[in-house]
Amino acid sequence: MSIRGFIFDLDGVLTDTAEYHYRGWKRLADELGIPFTREENEALRGIPRRESLLTLLKGRPATEEQLQEWMARKNAYYLEYIREISPADVLPGARELLEEIRAAGLKSALGSASKNAREVIERLGIAPLLDAVSDGNSVTRQKPAPDLFLHAAAQLQLSPWQCVVVEDAAAGIEAALAGGFWTIGLGPQTRVGRAHVVLPSLQDARLENLLAGLKTS
Numbered sequence: 001m002s003i004r005g006f007i008f009d010l011d012g013v014l015t016d017t018a019e020y021h022y023r024g025w026k027r028l029a030d031e032l033g034i035p036f037t038r039e040e041n042e043a044l045r046g047i048p049r050r051e052s053l054l055t056l057l058k059g060r061p062a063t064e065e066q067l068q069e070w071m072a073r074k075n076a077y078y079l080e081y082i083r084e085i086s087p088a089d090v091l092p093g094a095r096e097l098l099e100e101i102r103a104a105g106l107k108s109a110l111g112s113a114s115k116n117a118r119e120v121i122e123r124l125g126i127a128p129l130l131d132a133v134s135d136g137n138s139v140t141r142q143k144p145a146p147d148l149f150l151h152a153a154a155q156l157q158l159s160p161w162q163c164v165v166v167e168d169a170a171a172g173i174e175a176a177l178a179g180g181f182w183t184i185g186l187g188p189q190t191r192v193g194r195a196h197v198v199l200p201s202l203q204d205a206r207l208e209n210l211l212a213g214l215k216t217s
């Protein structure tokens with residue numbers, strides 16, 4: 001085993017933007033008169049914008065023009081909310097792990113479905129700790145296709161078997177496995193149980209322990 005790099009998902013791994021996505025979708029849903037709950041929002045974890053909107057519409061008919069306008073409206077709300085994001089919003093253990101990876105001479109990349117990922121990592125103050133950024137603008141086929149993580153690995157000039165993908169969404173773990181990556185799943189077994197290593201979060205996740213866990217998986 002020769003791990004040379006880590007690829008991190010953003011929402012649910014490095015920070016919790018799910019609350020802001022929820023508020024954006026909820027405001028749009030209220031305006032359209034569509035019921036939408038926090039529980040329903042959980043199903044949108046790691047799911048790209050357009051697919052999220054189609055899920056929220058629950059089969060209601062819409063023209064392409066309406067879909068575009070509603071996605072733009074939700075995104076404007078989301079951008080308004082993420083202005084609140086600061087370095088205090090990095091999830092526990094994430095910054096420490098990024099620093100450890102850098103100190104060990106390994107590489108780190110972002111692999112997020114979000115088209116707003118760059119703005120979020122700037123606000124979190126972790127952009128300097130990432131060697132490459134692959135986001136919702138980088139590839140056409142989204143998770144569970146492996147394209148986004150392959151794009152990130154290529155930027156790091158590493159092969160999938162040299163990289164670990166850290167993800168909180170089932171679609172993200174599937175994407176990483178399809179690409180031939182090592183995987184660390186954050187969250188319940190029911191969601192990320194297919195990962196090589198499953199942890200509740202990155203809190204107390206030390207690099208040495210993660211690499212040892214992958215070795216015995």
Ligand code: B16
Pocket residue numbers: 009010011012018021044045046047048049052075111112113114115116117136169
């Ligand atoms: P945007 P991740 C995902 O981020 C979110 O989990 C998901 O809820 C969101 O719809 C998606 O990004 C697209 O975001 O509308 O900003 O392009 O988990 O892949 O970092």
Ligand code: MG
Pocket residue numbers: 009010011012013045046167168169172
């Ligand atoms: Mg995620």
